[in-house]
Amino acid sequence: MPRLKKRQDFIRLSKFGRKVGMRHFVLQVAPRPSGDAVNSEPRIGLTASRRVGGAVQRNRARRRLCSLAEQVINLNARPDQDYVLIARSEILSASFGQLKLELERALDKLNLRRRASDNR
RNA sequence: UCAGAUAGCCGGAUGGCUGCCUUCGUCCAUUUUUGUGGGUGGGGGAGGAAAGUCCGGGCUCCACGGAGACAUGGUGCCGGGUAACGCCCGGCGGGGGUGACCCUAGGGAAAGUGCCACAGAGAGUAGACCGCCGGUGCGCAGUUGCCUGCCGGCAAGGGUGAAAGGGUGCGGUAAGAGCGCACCGCGCCGCCGGUAACGGCGGUGGCAUGGUAAACCCCACUAGGAGCAAGACCAAGUAGGAGUGGCGCGGGCUGAUUAUGUCGGUUCAGGUCGGGUUUCCGAGGCCGCUACUCGGGUCGGUCGCGCGAGGCGCUCGGUGACGGGCGUCCCAGAUGAAUGGCCAUCCCCCGCUCCGGCGGGGACAGAACCCGGCUUAUAGGCUAUCUGCCGCC
RNA sequence: CGGAGCGUGGCGCAGUCUGGUUAGCGCACUUGUCUGGGGGACAAGGGGUCGGCGGUUCGAAUCCGCCCGCUCCGA
Numbered sequence: 001m002p003r004l005k006k007r008q009d010f011i012r013l014s015k016f017g018r019k020v021g022m023r024h025f026v027l028q029v030a031p032r033p034s035g036d037a038v039n040s041e042p043r044i045g046l047t048a049s050r051r052v053g054g055a056v057q058r059n060r061a062r063r064r065l066c067s068l069a070e071q072v073i074n075l076n077a078r079p080d081q082d083y084v085l086i087a088r089s090e091i092l093s094a095s096f097g098q099l100k101l102e103l104e105r106a107l108d109k110l111n112l113r114r115r116a117s118d119n120r
Numbered sequence: 121u122c123a124g125a126u127a128g129c130c131g132g133a134u135g136g137c138u139g140c141c142u143u144c145g146u147c148c149a150u151u152u153u154u155g156u157g158g159g160u161g162g163g164g165g166a167g168g169a170a171a172g173u174c175c176g177g178g179c180u181c182c183a184c185g186g187a188g189a190c191a192u193g194g195u196g197c198c199g200g201g202u203a204a205c206g207c208c209c210g211g212c213g214g215g216g217g218u219g220a221c222c223c224u225a226g227g228g229a230a231a232g233u234g235c236c237a238c239a240g241a242g243a244g245u246a247g248a249c250c251g252c253c254g255g256u257g258c259g260c261a262g263u264u265g266c267c268u269g270c271c272g273g274c275a276a277g278g279g280u281g282a283a284a285g286g287g288u289g290c291g292g293u294a295a296g297a298g299c300g301c302a303c304c305g306c307g308c309c310g311c312c313g314g315u316a317a318c319g320g321c322g323g324u325g326g327c328a329u330g331g332u333a334a335a336c337c338c339c340a341c342u343a344g345g346a347g348c349a350a351g352a353c354c355a356a357g358u359a360g361g362a363g364u365g366g367c368g369c370g371g372g373c374u375g376a377u378u379a380u381g382u383c384g385g386u387u388c389a390g391g392u393c394g395g396g397u398u399u400c401c402g403a404g405g406c407c408g409c410u411a412c413u414c415g416g417g418u419c420g421g422u423c424g425c426g427c428g429a430g431g432c433g434c435u436c437g438g439u440g441a442c443g444g445g446c447g448u449c450c451c452a453g454a455u456g457a458a459u460g461g462c463c464a465u466c467c468c469c470c471g472c473u474c475c476g477g478c479g480g481g482g483a484c485a486g487a488a489c490c491c492g493g494c495u496u497a498u499a500g501g502c503u504a505u506c507u508g509c510c511g512c513c
Numbered sequence: 514c515g516g517a518g519c520g521u522g523g524c525g526c527a528g529u530c531u532g533g534u535u536a537g538c539g540c541a542c543u544u545g546u547c548u549g550g551g552g553g554a555c556a557a558g559g560g561g562u563c564g565g566c567g568g569u570u571c572g573a574a575u576c577c578g579c580c581c582g583c584u585c586c587g588a
Binding site for chain 2: 003005006009010045046047055056058059060063066067068070071096
């Protein structure tokens with residue numbers, strides 16, 4: 001699962017991407033620019049700002065998002081898109097199953113679930 | 121028992137499935153090798169504070185002749201420990217507590233300067249408001265008196281203040297005062313104990329020396345500056361520049377030397393401006409080298425980067441901090457930044473309870489070059505030693 | 514990660530060091546007057562744990578130490 005690492009990428013997602021806010025996080029999605037190499041996997045970026053809490057809380061929020069993306073986006077989302085997950089402070093008190101359901105609902109809202117025709 | 125004091129320690133445990141970082145091995149593909157990609161197996165993977173960045177070092181670069189001085193900053197009872205420290209240990213002085221014990225920036229104020237508001241008579245070469253005492257004048261009363269003025273003495277009492285120029289008591293005196301005496305405090309001298317800070321004893325002085333140095337300052341000791349985003353290298357790529365300073369300037373012949381190079385000698389020629397009778401001197405330009413500054417580009421990778429003032433155990437020396445010896449172990453290394461997610465059992469805490477259980481929760485907090493400290497945050501628990509007024513057995 | 518700087522009424526700032534003893538200025542706020550009313554002007558007034566805790570001192574916004582928050586800079 002490739003990660004987004006450049007500041008440029010995050011700015012592009014927040015400027016031109018589609019956005020859906022949930023109770024525990026915010027999901028941003030944008031199609032991959034044509035210049036970049038086209039992989040078969042979706043690319044993920046993670047953000048946990050200081051609004052989430054101290055270093056321990058930010059680290060934990062980022063790890064849970066990472067695990068979440070691995071289990072939901074990597075398997076069920078369209079692979080030709082870039083995704084950014086932004087943590088909110090409520091993520092620390094939620095259960096993992098709850099978060100999984102919420103992320104699937106967010107993908108449905110943006111109509112990005114991997115269709116049967118893609119899922120060979 | 122209860123209450124408390126000190127010192128030290130722990131910081132949930134075990135297992136399963138599945139991920140991430142790193143390291144070692146192995147297999148396959150590719151490759152001239154280093155390597156790159158994929159698979160597979162083993163090892164390791166946050167803290168006592170990793171935090172704040174308040175001190176001290178290592179390391180790196182810059183500056184600098186050695187050394188010293190000045191300025192500025194820091195530290196500040198004594199002795200010891202340490203690589204070093206503003207840290208630690210032991211002791212001393214002062215303060216607090218019934219006690220175990222705790223707190224303590226604690227050099228110098230007779231080297232000098234400054235400050236001490238308001239209040240108050242007087243705030244640092246003391247002072248005289250009320251007052252006390254003596255003398256004297258006037259008045260009243262009429263004789264141990266009262267009122268008031270003047271002259272002189274005094275600092276005990278009142279009052280002001282944070283602080284009033286030793287304290288308490290006795291003597292003394294017109295009233296008083298270290299004026300005298302005793303004790304305490306203070307200064308000086310001597311002796312004794314102690315490495316020392318300091319303590320004890322004796323003598324003596326007769327009060328002189330208010331506070332403030334986290335005010336300037338003096339004394340002693342101690343510090344060059346910046347920081348791993350330090351610094352070094354590789355790849356890619358832009359400009360191939362601008363300014364300032366310094367040095368040198370072309371050709372021929374000849375000598376030295378292994379030398380196309382370098383050095384010495386000699387000769388000829390020369391363009392712009394100014395000076396000069398000439399040799400020539402000065403300035404400017406061009407070119408080359410060099411130093412600094414500015415401008416431009418990159419913002420990828422590798423190293424630095426973890427065997428260390430290292431951890432653990434035993435032992436010896438020391439009251440202790442700590443030091444010596446022996447044995448043993450290798451124990452995080454990320455860079456949009458790994459150390460995770462889920463489940464089960466046990467442990468602890470809270471709530472409910474039909475006493476079978478059920479539900480919720482797990483302190484403070486996350487390495488980023490590395491060590492030694494300090495400070496701050498921290499649920500709950502464990503161990504050892506010691507103390508006690510009141511209370512209970 | 515490292516290095517600097519700043520916290521004073523509602524807002525923006527002085528005062529802080531050399532030099533300790535009164536917390537001040539502008540805008541805003543309240544009341545009153547001028548105006549038929551508004552705006553504006555004038556006059557009066559209220560409002561500050563000086564970021565927090567501790568220490569030095571007779572006395573701390575100021576001096577010293579430790580915390581908290583914010584801002585800026587560094588390949």
